[in-house]
Amino acid sequence: MNFFKNFRYHHKDINHSFVDDYNEAVQEYKKSFSSKDKVLKYTPDPAVREMLIHMDELGCSTTFDRFDSQKPHCNFGIAGVCCKNCNMGPCRISKKSPRGVCGADADLIVSRNLLRWVAAGVAAHGARGREIMLALKAAGEGKLDIPISGESKIKNAAGQLRINIEGKEIKDLAKELADILLEDLSRTVPGEHKTLRAFATKERIEVWKDLDILPIGAYHEVFEAFHRTSTGTDGDWENIMKQLLRCGLAFAWSSVLGSSIAMDSLFGIPVRSTVKANLGALKEGYVNIAVHGHSPLLVSEIVRQGRSQEFIQMAKDKGALGIQFYGICCSGLSAMYRYEGVIPLSNAIGAELVLGTGAIDLWVADVQDVYPSIMDVAKCFKTTVVTTSDSARLPGAEHYGYDHHHSNLDETSSLAKTIVNRAIKSYEERRDISVFIPQYEVDAEIGFSLEYINSHYGSIKVIAEALKEGKISGVVNLVGCNNPRIIYEKAIVDLAHRLIENNILVLTNGCASFPLLKLGYCNTKALEYAGKELREILKPDLPPVWHMGECLDNARASALFRALADFLGKDIKDMPFAFASPEWSNEKGVSAALGFRLLGINSYHSVYPPVQGSKNVMKYLFEDTKKTLGSVMVVEVDPIKLADKIILDIKQKRKDLNWNI
Numbered sequence: 001m002n003f004f005k006n007f008r009y010h011h012k013d014i015n016h017s018f019v020d021d022y023n024e025a026v027q028e029y030k031k032s033f034s035s036k037d038k039v040l041k042y043t044p045d046p047a048v049r050e051m052l053i054h055m056d057e058l059g060c061s062t063t064f065d066r067f068d069s070q071k072p073h074c075n076f077g078i079a080g081v082c083c084k085n086c087n088m089g090p091c092r093i094s095k096k097s098p099r100g101v102c103g104a105d106a107d108l109i110v111s112r113n114l115l116r117w118v119a120a121g122v123a124a125h126g127a128r129g130r131e132i133m134l135a136l137k138a139a140g141e142g143k144l145d146i147p148i149s150g151e152s153k154i155k156n157a158a159g160q161l162r163i164n165i166e167g168k169e170i171k172d173l174a175k176e177l178a179d180i181l182l183e184d185l186s187r188t189v190p191g192e193h194k195t196l197r198a199f200a201t202k203e204r205i206e207v208w209k210d211l212d213i214l215p216i217g218a219y220h221e222v223f224e225a226f227h228r229t230s231t232g233t234d235g236d237w238e239n240i241m242k243q244l245l246r247c248g249l250a251f252a253w254s255s256v257l258g259s260s261i262a263m264d265s266l267f268g269i270p271v272r273s274t275v276k277a278n279l280g281a282l283k284e285g286y287v288n289i290a291v292h293g294h295s296p297l298l299v300s301e302i303v304r305q306g307r308s309q310e311f312i313q314m315a316k317d318k319g320a321l322g323i324q325f326y327g328i329c330c331s332g333l334s335a336m337y338r339y340e341g342v343i344p345l346s347n348a349i350g351a352e353l354v355l356g357t358g359a360i361d362l363w364v365a366d367v368q369d370v371y372p373s374i375m376d377v378a379k380c381f382k383t384t385v386v387t388t389s390d391s392a393r394l395p396g397a398e399h400y401g402y403d404h405h406h407s408n409l410d411e412t413s414s415l416a417k418t419i420v421n422r423a424i425k426s427y428e429e430r431r432d433i434s435v436f437i438p439q440y441e442v443d444a445e446i447g448f449s450l451e452y453i454n455s456h457y458g459s460i461k462v463i464a465e466a467l468k469e470g471k472i473s474g475v476v477n478l479v480g481c482n483n484p485r486i487i488y489e490k491a492i493v494d495l496a497h498r499l500i501e502n503n504i505l506v507l508t509n510g511c512a513s514f515p516l517l518k519l520g521y522c523n524t525k526a527l528e529y530a531g532k533e534l535r536e537i538l539k540p541d542l543p544p545v546w547h548m549g550e551c552l553d554n555a556r557a558s559a560l561f562r563a564l565a566d567f568l569g570k571d572i573k574d575m576p577f578a579f580a581s582p583e584w585s586n587e588k589g590v591s592a593a594l595g596f597r598l599l600g601i602n603s604y605h606s607v608y609p610p611v612q613g614s615k616n617v618m619k620y621l622f623e624d625t626k627k628t629l630g631s632v633m634v635v636e637v638d639p640i641k642l643a644d645k646i647i648l649d650i651k652q653k654r655k656d657l658n659w660n661i
Contacts, residue, residue, distance in 0.1 A: 023079075025612060027075070035064075036064040039052065039484075045489060045518055047280065048353060048488065050438040051356055054356060062373075063349050063352065063373070080113050080611050081094075081613030082109075083104060085229060085230065086102070107617060108237045109613070110237075110617045111237040111240040113610065114244060115241075115247065117591075118590060119226060120587035121255075121586075122222050122247050122250050122254075122255050123222050124588050125251065125552065127367070128259065128294045128295045128367055129185065132263050132297060134178070134182070135266060135297050137178035143409060144409050145412070146266075146300075154177055161194055180195070181261060183217070184196070185255075186219045187216055187219070188217065190216050193214065195257060199253070204598075204599060207628075208249060211245065212242070213249060214246075215250040221250040228240060228243055245598065251591040251592075251594070252598060256552055256555050259552050269452075270549055271338075272448065272456075274444065274445055274446070275444050276444075277344050277514075278440045279357060280438060281326075282437045285320060286315075287318075287320045287322070287324070287426075288324050288326065289306060289323065289326070289362045289363075290327075290328050290354065291325060291332050292365050293392070295331065298366065298415060299331045300335065300338070301412050301416035307325075307339070311323060311420050314421075315424050319428075320427055324341070325341065326342070326345050326360070327342050328347075328351050329346075329351070329368075329369050329511060330510060334549065337549055344518075345514075347514045348482070349484065350482075351370075351371065352371075352377045356381070359437055360381070361427045362422060362423035362426050363384070363386070366387070366401075369511070370394070374394075375397065383430070384398065384422060386400055387400075390403055442517075443523055445547065446517075448546035449548060449556050449560075450556065450560050456542075462537075472505050472533070472537060473503040474576035474646075474650035475504070475506075475578075477508075477578070478495060478507065478582075479512045480512045480584040480593075481512070481583065481584055481585045481588070481589050482583045482585060483607050485585075486583055486607065486639075491583050491639035492512050492516065492639075495580060496545060497529055498639075498643035499643055499646065500534060500545065501529055506544060509548045509556070521543070523543055524539070524543050527543065527544055554592055561599070570657070573629075578646050579601050580604040581603065582607070583606065597632070598629060600630035600631050602633075621633045
């Protein structure tokens, strides 16, 4: 259902017929929105259904209740034509008022709003990445007493960044590497973005240079984005979109890749392993600790301490069977693939359902995608919530974390011990709490990366040749957050199922990966859903969906894309690749999609961005960037039709390459 394809575009000022068209289209789009009743009827995960019914019986509201209570949603907000950038408004574009008080039209308002979203995405991933870069530097200097586990990653990255590694200890290399990553993140004086120059392809760098969108540094581009969108500054929507592309590059090469390099350098590359997934894996009788957010530094030490015999014995002395960790959102995924036995349970939207089981003693919340509503549910079940970052406080939570200056990094171990002690105390305090655990769990294979594939096959050759021969039709990176505008997790599952049955290999990470973990798509048993050719290539020990980690690990997907393209002597933009985030819902989501489009890879979605009020911005995203970047944004609210569009586009890529279809 492409509600916006029949807009009557006009090139004059805001045209009344155009405004009428977008209002009509937005109304049609809103009819496709999900509801709690639809989730209960159509959710692919029976554990979600049971928990929603259970929460209803308890009188606890969830994201789905609050989404329904917000209806009808504002047409102006959905279309992106509401402006609150100054205090002369707020202004909204309508038939009556085609310009804001300052004279901004729909094109300018929509583009400015979108740029601010992308800038926020750069800041979000960049801020949590900065913490890891600072930690890598501190570990190299001996100020942070944790081991540097990614020696091979440090050496490889240092080599690509032209750091002389001869005769240097790993700690010295860690410091130099961290300094370069921090410089690229925070550069203000114009200069070369070293990470981008080292890891991007020559073809792409030339494209970006010709478009004049090479970033100075992530901090600068975010700074510039808010400068341009401040009152009475940049009045040219096309110039705004150029800054949006700069922010997209800063996001991809500093906030994501730079952060990923720092994480793998400090904690090591993920190891292929098997985990339990879904709510049935919750264990009664244990001190149960959930880790939720995106910052793995303190979380990793909490898990390490909680797995020590000292703390396990302390828990047993209080009557527990032991200590068990669970993963919510990306902190959970990061811990899951680096520490054996961390059980993935849910993405951010399902966090309240996990708390609603009554089985969690301590909830460790760091940064991002931690909704304030969890405090209400936690209070109902006497679950202790602790926060660990000055950037992310929750009213009513206890705080044990890093200060604003990260001056107490050397207290990481003591903070972790305090938090595990608090979990044991919470266990003692909660013995009268009843527990409800839906009995659904599966095994899931995790820890996939380019390094693992090279190790498994000896090189990338097997997968590359299978791709060229058509045994693997294409590769899709299926990621992103979740959005109650569509039926919770169903679009992700429908899309993955359709793709693998058409011999398309699926990569996944972040919040979108949870339904694929929970419902068995990351298990070799899911090969029965795959097309014959894909099944033959992957059997007996590889699933059709490769779990690559948390949302930062989009960098792993792009590394695999690069390796396949390089081996086959092609540009990434010409390869049968796609990026899909069907349920995306926040600033990081729109930034991630932009990052892949900047590589020349189409992005596919079942949720529209708030741009329907601007004919020019819509045309720019959905059509015009095909000429400049080699890619466009594709939106189709029906996930099966979206999958079919991806399949069709991949076939066209193969046809253009003269490969088997």
